[in-house]
Amino acid sequence: MRAPVSPLFVPGNRPERFEKAAATDSDAIIIDLEDAVDASQKNEARGNLANHGVTAKPVFVRINGAGTDWWDRDLAALGSAGLAGIMVPKAEAADDLAAVAKASGGNVPIIPLIETVVGLENLGEILRVPQVLCVGFGSLDFALDLGCQPTWEALLFTRSRLVLESRGAGRLPPIDGVTPTLDDAELIGGDAARARAMGFGGKLAIHPKQVAPILAAFRPTEKEIAWAGRVLAAATSDSAVKVDGQMVDKPLVERARRIQEAAG
Numbered sequence: 001m002r003a004p005v006s007p008l009f010v011p012g013n014r015p016e017r018f019e020k021a022a023a024t025d026s027d028a029i030i031i032d033l034e035d036a037v038d039a040s041q042k043n044e045a046r047g048n049l050a051n052h053g054v055t056a057k058p059v060f061v062r063i064n065g066a067g068t069d070w071w072d073r074d075l076a077a078l079g080s081a082g083l084a085g086i087m088v089p090k091a092e093a094a095d096d097l098a099a100v101a102k103a104s105g106g107n108v109p110i111i112p113l114i115e116t117v118v119g120l121e122n123l124g125e126i127l128r129v130p131q132v133l134c135v136g137f138g139s140l141d142f143a144l145d146l147g148c149q150p151t152w153e154a155l156l157f158t159r160s161r162l163v164l165e166s167r168g169a170g171r172l173p174p175i176d177g178v179t180p181t182l183d184d185a186e187l188i189g190g191d192a193a194r195a196r197a198m199g200f201g202g203k204l205a206i207h208p209k210q211v212a213p214i215l216a217a218f219r220p221t222e223k224e225i226a227w228a229g230r231v232l233a234a235a236t237s238d239s240a241v242k243v244d245g246q247m248v249d250k251p252l253v254e255r256a257r258r259i260q261e262a263a264g
Helices: 015-022 039-050 071-076 094-103 117-121 123-127 139-146 156-168 185-198 208-217 222-234 250-263
Strands: 008-011 029-032 059-062 085-088 110-114 241-243 246-248
Touching (some): 008 208, 015 029, 039 071, 071 094, 085 094, 094 123, 110 117, 110 123, 117 156, 123 156, 156 185, 185 208, 222 250, 246 250
Parallel strands (some): 029 059, 059 085
Antiparallel strands (some): 241 246
């Protein structure tokens, strides 16, 4: 299974928005039972999940975290929701993810959100849980837990570690956290492009307006596609060749192949 590139959150207490979210270009929707839903509406949101009726896109759910008042009831609802995956907030322990896997039948992909320093320190054991598809980065909550500003500079080490350890564990690339700005497509696309350049495989979206710039940023640019074409045309053997004044050998040839594959 491939991880979604631009999964779009939709509040679980707003079922009238489910189909609207699915009608966007996002490659998956995430029905949110956690941050987007007031405590007084958690039960209603959980009921909406069971009856979501969405068929046009893969449906994920973000449940409430371990230790909350809603954890057990959220787990009990997982088996009947027809889910493509489960997002677990503030993931810190492999045992909690094992409980999610058991509750969902053992074959539903899990995306743990790394949102605390403890979660980051336990990243290795989290990535070893068999049902984990990839991890996501809850950058805003992580910055709050760490006591830093949620800037690229402050969170560079964390993002790098997520990418490196995911690769080392044989998991898919992580999904980057949200950009809270809704109306600045250039900023959203720029954040997504930086995430892609670091090795992330996608970026979480919190509004339909964010989907297009995220998807565009994770597609190869025309310049990259043209470069890949020139490299593959020149690389007719295993020997290094010169392309655009640059020495090109096996790693760059493989990069060119991946660019062409991503471009379709």
